[in-house]
Amino acid sequence: MTVPMTENPPQPDPDLRAFCEQEIAAMLDRLYAAALRLTKGRCDAEDLVADTIVKVLDNLHSLQDRASFRGWVFRILHNTFISNCRTRLARPEDNVSSLHTPEGEAPEQFWLFDRLHQPFLLWWGNQEQEFLDRLMAEDMVRAIDALPDAFRMVVVLADIEGFSYREIADALELEVGTVRSRLSRGRSLLQKALWDYARETGIVSGPAPSRDER
Amino acid sequence: MSKIRQIGCEEALKQLLEYLDQELGEQHSHEVDQHLSTCRSCYSRMEFEKRLKQRLQDAGRQEVPDTLKDRINRLFAEQNKN
Numbered sequence: 001m002t003v004p005m006t007e008n009p010p011q012p013d014p015d016l017r018a019f020c021e022q023e024i025a026a027m028l029d030r031l032y033a034a035a036l037r038l039t040k041g042r043c044d045a046e047d048l049v050a051d052t053i054v055k056v057l058d059n060l061h062s063l064q065d066r067a068s069f070r071g072w073v074f075r076i077l078h079n080t081f082i083s084n085c086r087t088r089l090a091r092p093e094d095n096v097s098s099l100h101t102p103e104g105e106a107p108e109q110f111w112l113f114d115r116l117h118q119p120f121l122l123w124w125g126n127q128e129q130e131f132l133d134r135l136m137a138e139d140m141v142r143a144i145d146a147l148p149d150a151f152r153m154v155v156v157l158a159d160i161e162g163f164s165y166r167e168i169a170d171a172l173e174l175e176v177g178t179v180r181s182r183l184s185r186g187r188s189l190l191q192k193a194l195w196d197y198a199r200e201t202g203i204v205s206g207p208a209p210s211r212d213e214r
Numbered sequence: 215m216s217k218i219r220q221i222g223c224e225e226a227l228k229q230l231l232e233y234l235d236q237e238l239g240e241q242h243s244h245e246v247d248q249h250l251s252t253c254r255s256c257y258s259r260m261e262f263e264k265r266l267k268q269r270l271q272d273a274g275r276q277e278v279p280d281t282l283k284d285r286i287n288r289l290f291a292e293q294n295k296n
Contacts, residue, residue, distance in 0.1 A: 021290050028286065033276045046282045053286055057293050113262045117255070128262045132269060140273035158235065159267055160274030165237050180232075187231065191266075 020060055023069050024053060030161055031077060037156045038081045040145050048084065052077040074161075074171040078153055085149075109184070110192040116204070134203045135194065143193035151186030158183055221245045226256050234263055 024031075031052065035045035055076050063072060116128045147155060153172060157163040165183075169176045198204045218241075226249040232238050233246045250257045 017293065024286065024290075028283070029276065029278050032278045032282060033274050036276055037274065042279070046279065046285070049282060050285050050289065053289055057289065112266070113259045117258060117262075128258065129265075132262070132265050135269065137269075137273040140270050144270070144274065155270075156274065159270045162271070165235070184231065190270075 016060060016063070016066075019066060020056065020069070024056070024073070027070060027073070031073065033160060034074065034077060034153075034156050035081070037141075037144055037152060037160070038078075038149070048077065048081055051080050051084070055080060068170070071163075071167050071170045074157065074163075075173065078172055109188040110195070111188065112191045112195055115195060131198065131203060135198065139194060139197050139201075142197065143190050146193045147186055147189055151182050151189060154179055154182040155186040155190060159187075218244045218248050221249050223249070223253060223256055226250065226253070227259065230256070230260060230263060234260070234267060 028049070031049050032045060035048040035052075036042065039045045039048055052073065056073055059076075063069065112131070113128060116131050118127055144152060144155065144160075154168055157168045157171060158165075163171065165176050165179045168174070168179045168183075172179070174182075195204070226246050229238055229242060229246055233243060236243075238246065250260055
């Protein structure tokens with residue numbers, strides 16, 4: 001997957017190029033981690049990061065404020081991902097319906113703690129702690145990857161990258177209120193997915209979730 | 215400093231995730247702090263959400279493959295030639 005280079009883009013000054021190179025080197029692991037969670041595949045994630053950096057370099061002259069560099073790069077990453085998904089619409093195996101705005105009636109929120117916490121067991125054990133101890137990193141990744149795209153990026157930026165709501169809003173070109181609501185719904189969906197995996201694998205007792213429950 | 219308003223469990227839990235994200239203003243943050251210092255159940259919930267967030271962060275960390283590092287270095291080298 002390649003991104004066409006802009007013909008003769010205006011050249012940024014060498015100091016800005018050096019700044020860009022240094023910043024990209026420092027944030028490359030975070031860009032790759034976000035790309036991996038967006039694309040769910042190592043090859044696609046590498047392509048996405050490379051495409052993003054080509055665009056960053058082509059448009060470096062338009063960077064207004066160095067302090068906003070990180071958010072600007074993540075915005076390009078996200079827009080490139082969406083643009084790539086739209087390009088693939090012809091491929092039936094790629095379901096991009098979840099790219100559409102997910103705002104609407106909020107379903108009932110699901111919180112793991114409400115399912116796990118048993119105050120009367122306070123002095124004999126801690127079911128919440130045991131639950132977290134028994135979940136594997138791959139369960140976490142699987143739950144993140146199961147989120148619809150619009151929620152996934154917000155959760156990734158908040159919970160993996162540690163962005164503020166304002167930074168997420170700028171990176172994804174959303175209102176802060178939308179970030180709040182998507183984050184809340186995204187986390188609830190993620191906790192529900194973790195609960196379902198825990199039931200499937202016997203970490204918590206009870207029948208495995210039926211297809212209709214998911 | 216003005217007196218901290220007392221809040222109940224429902225209000226504290228409603229604000230808990232924003233509290234952990236450090237997105238509450240100073241005053242609301244103090245209110246949640248105060249509630250957590252007196253409510254064992256909400257404190258347990260806070261600890262649980264904090265640990266879950268840490269587990270997600272740890273799980274999301276990925277080492278960058280050498281192939282990608284090489285590719286990015288080549289992009290910068292090409293750019294610096296121009």
